[in-house]
Amino acid sequence: MSLLPPRGRGTAHNPHNRFAPTRSEAEDDGWYQEETPQTRATEIRQERARTVITRNQSPDVGFDRSVNPYRGCEHGCVYCFARPSHAYWDLSPGLDFETRLIAKTNLASRLEEELQKPGYVPQPIALGINTDAYQPIEREQRLTRQALEILLRYKHPVHLITKGALILRDLDLLTQLAEQNLVSVAFSLTTLDDELKRIMEPRAASPKARLRAMRTLHEAGVPVSVMCAPMIPMINDMELEHLLEAARDAGARSAGYVLLRLPLEIAELFEQWLQAHFPERAAHVMSLIRQSRGGKDYDSRFGTRMRGEGHFADLLAQRFRLARRRFGLDGRQLDGLDCSRFAPPGAQLSLL
Structure with missing residues (x-):
């Protein structure tokens, strides 16, 4: 089997998920033919x-709830921490994760139901x-747009993180949310090198497109930040300061980073990607990586x-602190969103 992925994909491999009851292996039968x-x-x-609405109690993230319109991701980032979640659907965290996607088609109606529950805070x-x-x-x-339309109508604060320039399609909604201090947007920026982006994040927007989108949102009054995630030793970590400077110039006012994480099936996929x-x-x-994870591929401890x-x-942490200070990227915007405006439409009728 070729180490190189299909055109436009992040991995060539489709390993069994950890819940699969059986496993099969392909064998070369000796019949040679040119690969197409x-x-x-x-x-x-x-x-x-x-x-x-999914809840979490992780001390490592700055939010306690999230909404995901899709399962799997066509961007095909080889390192994506969400890949192992595809196993719950009897699908592979490998190529299946980026080609066999699941759309939550009733997201809008379910989101409204959950926001209208008595006692929702x-x-x-x-x-x-x-x-x-x-x-x-x-x-x-258009599930993301539907969710934003509901959150705007309910005056509910929302934070987005993306690698997609498609976010500019929803500039009309985002500016209205920003006017009420109800939104912040983070762009994941991992490299300024187009070729590295192509093999690391094949169907995500180009670095230049992300920076243009960041600048457009900033100029429209939407708070933007940058996440340099993940930082991979000897692959993109040397770009950290350049990434932060480029994001600052595009309007970012806060920043974060994450060291590469390789939970469960991702470790095998990532090593195969490195060899390719x-x-x-x-x-x-x-x-x-192992020196940074107690000798293992991954250390899942909080903190x-x-x-x-x-x-x-x-x-890496010292470099990030110094660069963040140098470029003035020291705020956290998620904490500043206004929760006091929340007003479910028609809620006052329940008092009659």
Whole structure:
């Protein structure tokens, strides 16, 4: 099997998910033939979700609830921490994750039902955290736009993080939310190198497109920030300061970063990706990752999983602090959103 992925995809591999009851392996039968360029079409399934607001108690993230319109992500980022979640649908965290997608077609009605529940207490909803709310299928599905329309009508605060320039389609809604201090947008920016972006995040917007989108939102009054996530040793970590400076110039006023995380099936996929694209440095990259994770591919402990430990992790953290201070990127916008405006339409009728 070729190490290189199908055209426009992040991985060539489709490993069994950890819940699969059986496993099969392909064997070469000796019949040679020239390989034709691989392609893999995107399939979209529909889901009628029972709930759409997901709660979490993680101390490592700045929100306690999120809404994800889609399962799987066509952007195809090889390192995506959400890949293992595809196993719950009896699908592979590999190629299936970026080609066999699930759209929550009843998202709008479920979101309204949950916001109208008696006793609901508003806090910022993080929209599109597990997978990107502005991945390519959003052009047709429009589930993210439907969610924003509801949140605007309810005056509910929302935070978005994306790699998609498609967010500019919803500038009309975002500016109205921003006027009431109800929205912030973070752009995930991992590299300024188009070729590295192509193999690392094949169907995400180009670095220049993300920076243009950031600048457009900033000029329209929408608060924007940058997430340099993930930082990968010897692959893109050397760009950290340049990423922060470019984001500052595009209007970002706060910043964050995450050291590469390799939970569950992602570790195997990432090592295969390294062998396909960076075989000469693969061993060194994995050595630095393991040095930052207590000798393992991943350390899931709260407090360390986002930053790591050890010499490399400490140096990266120091570089980030110095650069953030130099470029004036020291705020956290999610904390400043206004929850006091929340007003479910028609709520006053319940008093009659």
